[in-house]
Amino acid sequence: MLNETMASLSQNCSDCPIRHRAVCARCDADELSRLEEMKYYRTFEAGQTVIWSGDRMDFVGSVVSGIATLTQAMEDGRTQMVGLLLPSDFVGRPGRTGSPYNVVATTDLIMCCFRKKPFESMIERTPHIAHRLLEMTLDELDAAREWMLVLGRKTAREKIASLLAIIARRDAALQLRGTTGPLVFDLPLTREAMADYLGLTLETVSRQMSALKRDGVIELQGKRHVTVPDFDLLLEEAGDDSDGGLLV
């Protein structure tokens, strides 16, 4: 699993100026230069809304640095996070004009964007990229469906453990380390954001974090800094037989 994760991430070609695994054109110099001409950058501050649900979206893009969240909301204020956008993740849907989600920057954010029209026509000229985009979308679909199991059937404690396991694994993969030995990382989310991800309240998140700490499953330095002494124990707490997917 870890190997798979690393393989997936390494498809982000590090020397490619587009810095996105969907549109990395290392195997096609022509495309590369065409993309170069098209692209532009946008920056957002932490807390800023990148796209409002229902807004017209005339661009697609990928995250260069920072973190953003995809959320859906009901009119009474209840919200559910449906995805996390990390560096190299793609946002925007070729062929649809409106975004069905709110996209909010949780940290300062830099995005690399392409206007939609030229991007779309480029896709049609370049099956290679269309194919890559399909694979990424299928990955996200699998991740979303795995999250449905978490939301529908897991207890609060299992939900927290699942989220921590995903973040820990992603972090280990980025550092090209395995998941043996203690894992150390910083939570990129507030308690409230975790709650929105997990379909819980922030109080419950806080309580379960404390409980996992009390039971020695995790250690906490401050509010955000986490140490996982035994990753397998965490997985067990998550109720995971399968070793979980990437939740994008």
Added chain:
Amino acid sequence: MLNETMASLSQNCSDCPIRHRAVCARCDADELSRLEEMKYYRTFEAGQTVIWSGDRMDFVGSVVSGIATLTQAMEDGRTQMVGLLLPSDFVGRPGRTGSPYNVVATTDLIMCCFRKKPFESMIERTPHIAHRLLEMTLDELDAAREWMLVLGRKTAREKIASLLAIIARRDAALQLRGTTGPLVFDLPLTREAMADYLGLTLETVSRQMSALKRDGVIELQGKRHVTVPDFDLLLEEAGDDSDGGLLV
């Protein structure tokens, strides 16, 4: 919204022998004949498992008639349905060998299949089809994310209403009728399957169905036959501002 639904369904080309909107080749006679040679049919009885999670899958296919469910399970027996396969829906992932889900026929089922290898190479030769496949996958991703809101944030009553609204709308669309006036349809799912879909127990599903009936939101003839006198009222019960998506 309804128009969108109908447009989407009508992309299933009725006179195309492949009967699937992803691989309908009406605009390409060459592809059509190549597909014709490749395809074969499989039939399953109600209750039969089409694919076990983790099994090697050497084919892809689409549903010709009947209904199947995609479910994920934890080893202690908790299960969560993550998708519903209706006629014209596609299953199987080009480029991956194992299925991450159990696929179970809930009615007698006929599937039109293609062996994976030739199907994959056909995709590469036919950008048209790859593009269609990407669109369908994006639709499914949107539907999955919408369902995450249902699972994470809605009450039992709202969950039931959401599911009924989706089925009612789909049914109305198939009959090319609007959603004004009373809607009548048969539930294609047992109470237990509904529970698995909604992250509830079957007892809760039963109770909430009774409650919606008592409050005049729905009428029930027998266990499966449902009448919705006022679709807008049902939507309100579902907590839906947006008029909901297609959940595949």
Added chain:
DNA sequence: CGCGCTAGTTGATTTGCGTCAAAGCCCCTG
């Protein structure tokens, strides 16, 4: 230094849904 602000923790109480149990309905079959 004290003030105020935000994020997080912890406690008391309520409640919605799960669990366990019993009984009803319907279809099938002998």
Added chain:
DNA sequence: CAGGGGCTTTGACGCAAATCAACTAGCGCG
């Protein structure tokens, strides 16, 4: 027609998580 088995309904009870509320930690700032 009786009997059995699957699906469904209904009831009683318990518990996990929500809600309401108080309090703490950390941090920037006048």
